[in-house]
Amino acid sequence: MTADTPLDPRYVPSTYDPASFDRPSVTVDVVLFAFRDNDLHVLLVRRKKWPYQDYWAIPGGFVNIAESLEDAALRELNEETGVDDVYLEQLYTFGEPDRDPRTRVISVVYFALVGADQARQVQGGDDAAEARWWAMTDLPPLAFDHDRILRYAHQRLRWKLEYTALGFLLLPETFTLSDLQAVYQVVLGERLDKRNFRRKILSTGVLEETEEYREGSPHRPARLYRFTAAAIELEQARRRFP
């Protein structure tokens, strides 16, 4: 019985087709989220060639042969945005045979979050540029199966905010609790009670008060908070375990 396992030299898989024994290509794509203008945004790039010319797509590219998947993701990201310090985790690997009309492409997709202040580099070109931020509520037509990927990434983000206190990853280094609540409300798509929200977030211990306030508005200034370094470390460790 064990003689017809794939490890046996005599073994020939029933679906084997000698004419098409190419190896699939592997890309690494990155779904990068940020919170801008009170809305959740994704970074997309415009395609210049067939297929899906002029459609928008999740940034990504081929893995170099001597580079880890995560390094590839960080490199791609840095090339697109200049961003260096992001929260990154592997999202899912998409490999349906017909997702790219050119050839078999397997995409290892990463999920990244960046603070609103860190990703200014991309902002410059804006509409005419090749890469820009899009509000998740107002996406353009997307190339390949990228709408499905984006929906899944969005779901992962929702899940993350529901079960962890890591929403601050989408905000600048300091922020008010109202800022943070806005992130949660937009991502989760529901209104949250202010008192319960504060109690819950503060009880996790991932935030600490600064001595500063956001001044300049015609109302009481809000205290600024920052996250504790330990918070991210812990989550990264948990995620990166494999």
Added chain:
Amino acid sequence: MTADTPLDPRYVPSTYDPASFDRPSVTVDVVLFAFRDNDLHVLLVRRKKWPYQDYWAIPGGFVNIAESLEDAALRELNEETGVDDVYLEQLYTFGEPDRDPRTRVISVVYFALVGADQARQVQGGDDAAEARWWAMTDLPPLAFDHDRILRYAHQRLRWKLEYTALGFLLLPETFTLSDLQAVYQVVLGERLDKRNFRRKILSTGVLEETEEYREGSPHRPARLYRFTAAAIELEQARRRFP
């Protein structure tokens, strides 16, 4: 700035080495768990060739060019075990450049659970055979980075039992609540209170009573339960969303 993205024809990655511009190979591996002899077991196969000759490894193989990743996983699994109906989800994609000494191999690893009664086919050969079950508490030396993969799969299983009621996926079609509790205790590595365990599991609604009892022991017979089909459907749907 966008001129040096990978989408630009002029772009040359800094790590590019023309001599080694092979495409990575892609394998699909499957970590298959079952609960046998009151212990958590994994299915492993023995390698016949270099590298890691005679070491044990997670079963897997190359993806056929026209086959989805999930189909590849199911095919590999069926070839090894004859098992057809398993719970399957994608676990993680491992792609460190040096994890296989022969060439760059990227492994999309799936996580599978099978009822103790369904995987008898492998059981026959036992020690001399090429594929056999190993208790997680007593693993042999493993090929490649497969110990790491196994630890991660084990963690995922722990997580799954902690947050869902899907432990029955490791059991035969009918089982007693004590059987199920044993699964949870072994996988989670802690003793559970019988009353609390039953209350919690039954409250999820994934189980239903049968009219049968397990007879033949010198004590009160235990009622047999089965899971509701809806339970698995739901979890599969949740997982497969992407």
Added chain:
DNA sequence: TAAATAGTGTCTCTTAGACAATATTAT
């Protein structure tokens, strides 16, 4: 009747959610 496992209920503590009034600033 002894041995062995099956089966069952209550109390307490913690946590999550509903809910509204006061505080502070700029204009």
Added chain:
DNA sequence: ATAATATTGTCTAAGAGACACTATTTA
């Protein structure tokens, strides 16, 4: 003083965990 947002506490309901005795079967 008015407008606007910040900040704070209590009550209630539900869920999680600790805990021990009775029931049923075979040998």
